[in-house]
Amino acid sequence: xxxxxxxxxxxxxxxxxxxxxxxxxxxxxxxxxxxxxxxxxxxxxxxxxxxxxxxxxxxxxxxxxxxxxxxxxxxxxxxxxxxxxxxxxxxxxxxxxxxxxxxxxxxxxxxxxxxxxxxxxxxxxxxxxxxxxxxxxxxxxxxxxxxxxxxxxxxxxxxxxxxxxxxxxxxxxxxxxxxxxxxxxxxxxxxxxxxxxxxxxxxxxxxxxxxxxxxxxxxxxxxxxxxxxxxxxxxxxxxxxxxxxxxxxxxxxxxxxxxxxxxxxxxxxxxxxxxxxxxxxxxxxxxxxxxxxxxxxxxxxxxxxxxxxxxxxxxxxxxxxxxxxxxxxxxxxxxxxxxxxxxxxxxxxxxxxxxxxxxxxxxxxxxxxxxxxxxxxxxxxxxxxxxxxxxxxx
Amino acid sequence: xxxxxxxxxxxxxxxxxxxxxxxxxxxxxxxxxxxxxxxxxxxxxxxxxxxxxxxxxxxxxxxxxxxxxxxxxxxxxxxxxxxxxxxxxxxxxxxxxxxxxxxxxxxxxxxxxxxxxxxxxxxxxxxxxxxxxxxxxxxxxxxxxxxxxxxxxxxxxxxxxxxxxxxxxxxxxxxxxxxxxxxxxxxxxxxxxxxxxxxxxxxxxxxxxxxxxxxxxxxxxxxxxxxxxxxxxxxxxxxxxxxxxxxxxxxxxxxxxxxxxxxxxxxxxxxxxxxxxxxxxxxxxx
Numbered sequence: 269x270x271x272x273x274x275x276x277x278x279x280x281x282x283x284x285x286x287x288x289x290x291x292x293x294x295x296x297x298x299x300x301x302x303x304x305x306x307x308x309x310x311x312x313x314x315x316x317x318x319x320x321x322x323x324x325x326x327x328x329x330x331x332x333x334x335x336x337x338x339x340x341x342x343x344x345x346x347x348x349x350x351x352x353x354x355x356x357x358x359x360x361x362x363x364x365x366x367x368x369x370x371x372x373x374x375x376x377x378x379x380x381x382x383x384x385x386x387x388x389x390x391x392x393x394x395x396x397x398x399x400x401x402x403x404x405x406x407x408x409x410x411x412x413x414x415x416x417x418x419x420x421x422x423x424x425x426x427x428x429x430x431x432x433x434x435x436x437x438x439x440x441x442x443x444x445x446x447x448x449x450x451x452x453x454x455x456x457x458x459x460x461x462x463x464x465x466x467x468x469x470x471x472x473x474x475x476x477x478x479x480x481x482x483x484x485x486x487x488x489x490x491x492x493x494x495x496x497x498x499x500x501x502x503x504x505x506x507x508x509x510x511x512x513x514x515x516x517x518x519x520x521x522x523x524x525x526x527x528x529x530x531x532x533x534x535x536x537x538x539x540x541x542x543x544x545x546x547x548x549x550x551x552x553x554x555x556x557x558x559x560x561x562x563x564x565x566x567x568x569x570x571x572x573x574x575x576x577x578x579x580x581x582x583x584x585x586x587x588x589x590x591x592x593x594x595x596x597x598x599x600x601x602x603x604x605x606x607x608x609x610x611x612x613x614x615x616x617x618x619x620x621x622x623x624x625x626x627x628x629x630x631x632x633x634x635x636x637x638x639x640x641x642x643x644x645x646x647x648x649x650x651x652x653x654x655x656x657x658x659x660x661x662x
Numbered sequence: 663x664x665x666x667x668x669x670x671x672x673x674x675x676x677x678x679x680x681x682x683x684x685x686x687x688x689x690x691x692x693x694x695x696x697x698x699x700x701x702x703x704x705x706x707x708x709x710x711x712x713x714x715x716x717x718x719x720x721x722x723x724x725x726x727x728x729x730x731x732x733x734x735x736x737x738x739x740x741x742x743x744x745x746x747x748x749x750x751x752x753x754x755x756x757x758x759x760x761x762x763x764x765x766x767x768x769x770x771x772x773x774x775x776x777x778x779x780x781x782x783x784x785x786x787x788x789x790x791x792x793x794x795x796x797x798x799x800x801x802x803x804x805x806x807x808x809x810x811x812x813x814x815x816x817x818x819x820x821x822x823x824x825x826x827x828x829x830x831x832x833x834x835x836x837x838x839x840x841x842x843x844x845x846x847x848x849x850x851x852x853x854x855x856x857x858x859x860x861x862x863x864x865x866x867x868x869x870x871x872x873x874x875x876x877x878x879x880x881x882x883x884x885x886x887x888x889x890x891x892x893x894x895x896x897x898x899x900x901x902x903x904x905x906x907x908x909x910x911x912x913x914x915x916x917x918x919x920x921x922x923x924x925x926x927x928x929x930x931x932x933x934x935x936x937x938x939x940x941x942x943x944x945x946x947x948x
Contacts, residue, residue: 431876466886467879652726654910656886
């Protein structure tokens with residue numbers, strides 16, 4: 269009875285996520301069963317290197333083309349004076365938009381960052397959020413001095429799921445609608461956009477938001493290929509085609525194993541760069557007996573396991589509320605998270621710490637965010653538990 | 663009886679012998695083995711019922727919320743199946759079920775049992791009908807009479823409700839013949855929650871109504887795919903507002919209501935909105 273219950277319990281956990289395959293189970297089917305993930309220090313070095321990579325070319329290309337087309341339409345035909353770029357909750361929306369701003373400036377299309385002094389969500393009480401946004405917008409250059417393209421790199425920084433936090437973004441929406449003299453380029457977390465559209469009808473200012481494209485296996489290879497990493501062995505799952513360099517493979521593939529790996533990576537990451545980067549790091553394994561020298565930035569031998577999304581185990585309803593709040597806002601400080609959940613900070617801190625130990629939540633400075641590797645599984649889990657997530661993936 | 667008394671003794675004896683013979687033909691031979699089998703069947707049936715109850719309840723709590731109620735709704739059907747199979751096996755053990763025997767048994771017992779078990783049969787009949795009409799299902803939150811709660815068990819004769827104060831109430835199915843059944847969620851995960859607020863006449867409606875909408879939209883429990891509505895009504899003593907919204911899970915009904923009330927009151931205090939001042943009664947006043 270106990271083993272039957274255990275079996276059912278394990279089967280149910282798999283049903284709860286769309287890609288609930290556990291790396292442990294896969295590893296057991298392979299010959300090289302003594303492989304372990306990279307030590308935390310090496311993983312952090314790899315992640316740091318990924319953060320310093322330029323954005324994937326398809327992202328920049330899509331936003332650039334859409335922005336220029338929308339600008340042209342606004343100037344010539346009186347189209348909407350706004351383009352919203354939707355990102356996934358685990359993307360760094362501000363980095364993406366600021367890269368686009370820089371690119372537009374280089375191309376001779378001046379674009380001003382309305383939140384230029386903001387490196388992250390301002391740590392102010394929600395009642396002061398509107399005032400903070402007003403101060404930022406007042407610093408914008410006048411219309412007569414420059415081409416009026418203004419960017420809001422991360423709209424999710426401008427709201428908090430609290431009564432006064434919504435008032436701030438409602439005020440911002442009114443300002444955008446009233447100011448037809450400027451073109452607004454807005455970056456926003458998809459879940460935040462759907463939430464604000466439901467609560468404030470923010471979609472009225474921009475009826476056709478642009479979603480970041482899904483990256484193909486070749487796109488991911490091109491993007492991650494900029495990293496200086498060593499490929500020693502491709503470790504395959506049972507049933508994969510034999511790993512061999514085939515002359516008739518189309519570019520950019522050098523072997524069937526490589527192609528299979530990146531196809532799995534693109535599929536499991538839903539073509540999202542942030543998720544793919546995490547899975548890419550997690551798929552690197554070393555022999556258990558190998559111990560990299562302290563301070564070394566590489567291991568002797570690296571085995572590339574099939575990239576799998578990890579499963580979030582044993583999360584409660586309260587955990588789901590916390591994780592949903594983080595995904596809704598992208599990242600939050602402890603005090604803002606407690607406000608969003610209408611809970612005591614001490615209670616939220618204990619809960620967040622427990623999720624951090626399970627690696628579901630990352631803490632960077634004072635900000636908490638969901639680990640991108642868990643995003644596909646969590647998204648599915650929250651949807652099945654009746655949470656209002658940001659629509660279907662593109 | 664008079665007609666029987668008029669019969670000659672040899673004919674009376676023949677009729678009596680015939681009835682005894684028919685009764686003997688109806689009953690199968692009762693052996694020790696059959697008794698043991700019967701006890702085993704009953705024991706297995708009880709064990710199966712117990713296991714099914716536990717398994718269905720456990721399974722329903724493990725799966726995602728979307729599937730919880732679907733699994734709970736299957737419980738009455740499993741119980742009915744176990745009862746039917748057990749009864750069929752027992753009847754087959756002890757009775758020779760030829761068509762004549764079946765007619766004899768039902769004809770003789772029907773009248774007696776009908777009077778003795780009138781209400782019981784009425785409840786069972788109502789329970790079977792309710793399986794198809796579905797005024798309530800396991801997992802629904804219903805009002806019957808003065809009782810409100812979640813249907814946690816669906817038996818042949820009765821249902822069990824778990825009330826908000828954690829009481830378990832057993833109600834016979836035949837209540838549906840005469841009493842209205844108010845089902846708040848009807849198989850859905852969401853059910854509307856109405857939260858009442860009372861403010862002074864001086865309060866500005868256009869200020870308060872959007873505020874209450876925001877209170878609902880910013881609650882972590884709110885199901886944003888369902889509509890939110892605020893209704894304002896004037897009363898002699900003040901303004902009555904109703905905030906109608908849906909939580910993601912009907913089980914969060916009361917904690918949701920508490921969350922909305924607490925956060926709304928915080929906003930009322932922030933904006934300096936006043937509550938109604940009720941007149942002082944007594945002291946010679948009309």
